[in-house]
Amino acid sequence: MAxxxxxxxxxxxxxxxxxxxxxxxxxxxxAMAAEDDLPLNDEHWEIINFLRxxxxxxxxxxxxxxxxxxxxxxxxxxxxxxxxxxxxxxYGPGKQACRFAGLPKPTGCI
Amino acid sequence: xxxxxxxxxxxxxxxxxYGTIYAWESLEVVLIGAAFDQDVSLAFMDDGIYQLVKxxxxxxxxxxxxxxxxxxxxxxxxTKLYVEKESLEERGLTLEDLMPLTYEDEDDDWxxxxxxxxxxxxxxxxxxxxxDVLFSF
Numbered sequence: 001m002a003x004x005x006x007x008x009x010x011x012x013x014x015x016x017x018x019x020x021x022x023x024x025x026x027x028x029x030x031a032m033a034a035e036d037d038l039p040l041n042d043e044h045w046e047i048i049n050f051l052r053x054x055x056x057x058x059x060x061x062x063x064x065x066x067x068x069x070x071x072x073x074x075x076x077x078x079x080x081x082x083x084x085x086x087x088x089x090x091y092g093p094g095k096q097a098c099r100f101a102g103l104p105k106p107t108g109c110i
Numbered sequence: 111x112x113x114x115x116x117x118x119x120x121x122x123x124x125x126x127x128y129g130t131i132y133a134w135e136s137l138e139v140v141l142i143g144a145a146f147d148q149d150v151s152l153a154f155m156d157d158g159i160y161q162l163v164k165x166x167x168x169x170x171x172x173x174x175x176x177x178x179x180x181x182x183x184x185x186x187x188x189t190k191l192y193v194e195k196e197s198l199e200e201r202g203l204t205l206e207d208l209m210p211l212t213y214e215d216e217d218d219d220w221x222x223x224x225x226x227x228x229x230x231x232x233x234x235x236x237x238x239x240x241x242d243v244l245f246s247f
Contacts, residue, residue, distance in 0.1 A: 058182040107141045
């Protein structure tokens with residue numbers, strides 16, 4: 001599979017996750033979000049950027065409960081809860097937001 | 111949560127981190143298994159000690175450097191990492207050579223605590239004896 005963004009073609013796996021993390025650019029997230037009919041605002045980007053930083057530090061995409069806890073610690077309690085994160089990413093903050101961020105499927109999401 | 115009682119799972123790591131897939135596979139299983147709310151611990155012995163050594167650089171062996179992932183174990187509520195004292199000493203290493211791995215204790219006002227517990231071979235044997243399930247990697 002593949003996704004078109006910024007005039008380029010990006011290879012993805014069968015679930016739509018980017019094959020090569022290093023290929024990622026913001027336009028990829030925009031294109032994936034457009035396919036999901038979800039326009040991205042600053043609050044989405046805050047989580048996407050947070051996930052990219054998490055991956056940079058730990059080399060894994062966090063499971064959703066780990067993400068929730070970590071967001072609460074870094075961005076504040078009002079954001080570190082499932083309600084806030086699911087409102088932003090209705091297909092699941094772990095899976096959908098990680099996909100937009102160019103990360104693999106979260107480790108420990110079942 | 112299911113009504114089944116909590117079991118004690120221990121993952122025993124005995125091989126060097128890079129060169130084979132065992133260490134990474136073990137770590138992935140631990141992180142996936144952490145979702146099941148069991149009592150999880152890890153043991154590091156023999157060359158498995160090297161999995162926790164600081165400053166790993168995999169750029170020349172073309173393997174992903176997953177050493178930073180051990181730092182995420184605390185976030186996954188995996189907080190018991192037993193390191194066998196004799197294995198450490200036999201390799202001329204001390205705790206200072208290992209990555210500092212910590213977790214925040216929810217029951218103690220999120221105080222930061224060490225995840226690594228140095229135990230003797232005899233102590234580790236006793237801890238293994240208490241487990242319901244042992245996974246050897």
